[in-house]
Amino acid sequence: MREFFYRPENAWVGDVIPYYEDGEFKLFYLHGWRENYRDDLDHGWHLVGTKDFVNYQAEGACKIEGGTGHILKVDGIYHMFYCIFPPGKQLVCHAISSDLKTWEPIPEDTFAADDRIYELSDWRDPFVFWNEEEGQYWMLLAAMAKGPTKRKGCTALLSSKDLKTWEYREPLYAPNLHVGAHECPDLFRIGDWWYLIYSSYTERFATFYRMSRSLIGPWLTPKEDTFDGRAFYAAKSASDGRGRYLFGWNPTKNDDLFGWNPPKSRGKDYNTWDWGGNLIVHEIVQRPDGTLGVKVPDTVDAAFSQPQPVHYQGITGNWLITDHTFSCMSPHAFAGCTSREELPDQCKISASVSFSEQTQGVGFMLRTEDTLDEAYYFTLEPQRNRLTFRGKIMQSEEGGKTFPYEVELERPIDLFPDRPYEIKVFMDGSICEIYVDANIAMSARMYDIPHGKLGLFVSQGYAEFSDVRIEGRG
Known part of the structure; x- marks a missing residue:
């Protein structure tokens, strides 16, 4: 029987980059081959479409080799921002497309962190949106701020008027909570509240959110600041204009990717979690006080x-x-x-x-x-x-x-x-x-x-x- 919660054939779903258009969620994701890895396979970003989170249509590889990022459309052109990992540093890259399938990288737009503000070691997972108040684009990144301790995980901030030249700014959110970078940042507004989402695997292991009345903060931590537990990670959101949905992955315990399984374990339940697994979609619910909860999407429930x-x-x-x-x-x-x-x-x-x-x-x-x-x-x-x-x-x-x-x-x-x-x-x-x-x-x-x-x-x-x-x- 085919699994209900989506994963590609002979592979696994990693970080999801959701985009909504024309009645369909276009879900770009990092394709995890694991034991089925071969040099002749297409790696990096893949695309799958769904209108209901029940039925999925695989579109295949996007010919983009890189890590998590973001898709936005400006004047009829799709812009993809993603990250690559050359030795010793991480870089943000830019590609464009007219159809969401064939992508043209723009090598001259590639850039690293400004080491006066940020560490060069962590500079990934770009998220880009139009800031109406400032009249320019903002980019959020998973980064490490300069600082005296290892608790330097932050959400970096850059701004641009043309999606090509970026100005480095002080972090949007740098609370000195996490030893690791704030992965897979995402930001959206519901009513009077702005919400900042990020994932972290240090201090706790979860997808977190913060809330603010303004983009300049302060970013408040609600009483319960996560959407799910340890077995849901790297979640990013997208809206169809009616509801907002959170796309993450439920990790497997199959492959001991990090070498931490108990050596005499009698099964898999007490193995360590892998990177990647099956796609899980929660629907975000805003409570009367502005805090967020999640529920099962109606289409999944009805299935x-x-x-x-x-x-x-x-x-x-x-x-x-x-x-x-x-x-x-x-x-x-x-x-x-x-x-x-x-x-x-x-x-x-x-x-x-x-x-x-x-x-x-x-x-x-x-x-x-x-x-x-x-x-x-x-x-x-x-x-x-x-x-x-x-x-x-x-x-x-x-x-x-x-x-x-x-x-x-x-x-x-x-x-x-x-x-x-x-x-x-x-x-x-x-x-x-x-x-x-x-x-x-x-x-x-x-x-x-x-x-x-x-x-x-x-x-x-x-x-x-x-x-x-x-x-x-x-």
Whole structure:
């Protein structure tokens, strides 16, 4: 069965450079061949088109060898800005096209960092937009500012009137938070707020955002400043004029690209994350206070619309089970029930979940068996205001032999008793995408348990699951 979440044949999706025109998202991306690499293959930028994030049309290579960048159209001409990596430095390059397919590089427009303001070592991922207030173009870059410590990651700023000659300026945003550059910068406006997006693999590993009433700042950090967790990276956005969407990748754990896998690992779940994977699209939602959340795009949600016949059984605890509704009072213990049927390889699980004030945990067991241990646990933890993801090793004695962490993935979320939370989980082979309300997303991978049932559980409290559904591809 072909994967639902896009990746090219025999390869992987790296950083995405989205562009929207004529009813279609034109998604340029860095093509990751990995073990299928051959010198005669086309490398660098590739293009795939989609109108709905469900169906994709691969357009092939763009004959541009380089790293992440940006596309914009000016007076009928498309401009591509991208980066290259000669020994010892990084350079920004410029190419033009009349059709988004055949690109003509302009070698004389190539330039490096100004070493009076920025380090030469990091100068990549250009993003260009027209600044109406100044009447000129601005370029943002992943860079390292000059400074006394290694916490020099910043969003560099340049300006130009003609897209050819650029003036170096002080960084747009240089908070001294990250040892690494602010990768894949992106900027957009919704209403009265400007939003700056960047990704970082130091201090934390995520795609972040900042918000400001003005392009000159100050750039405010919201209470929760990321869109997803560790398994979603290098995200950039694009709008179709109605909504704004965030395009990133869910990394694999296949290839040990960085040589950090546990040497005696019994599977893949506890391997380290690779660079690149499958394309994941979140829809950005602006909250009343201006902060941002994400939800599943409506077209992706609607693609899973075929109800699956399911029957349930209580395993431990006193469950009240009716059509699509499950509840259990278990104030001092763990209680779980399961479906009798196995989950489809590709499916959506949805439910409305509420819990009592003292509840310690409530959630889904994915691909479980009736023993309730070999499973992937997705848990709302009200006492800690977080949602977590744990694999089967954490449910066994082997958990004490792994790296010293309590959970594999977690996301902060305000959790209140007696309030329903709308949960949607999308499973596609090893890929797992979890959404809570139109608010929080968490991407994950599930390798070592390929099949199993759906389980529902509550730990030390009361929980009610209503309108529980399993739906396959329509």
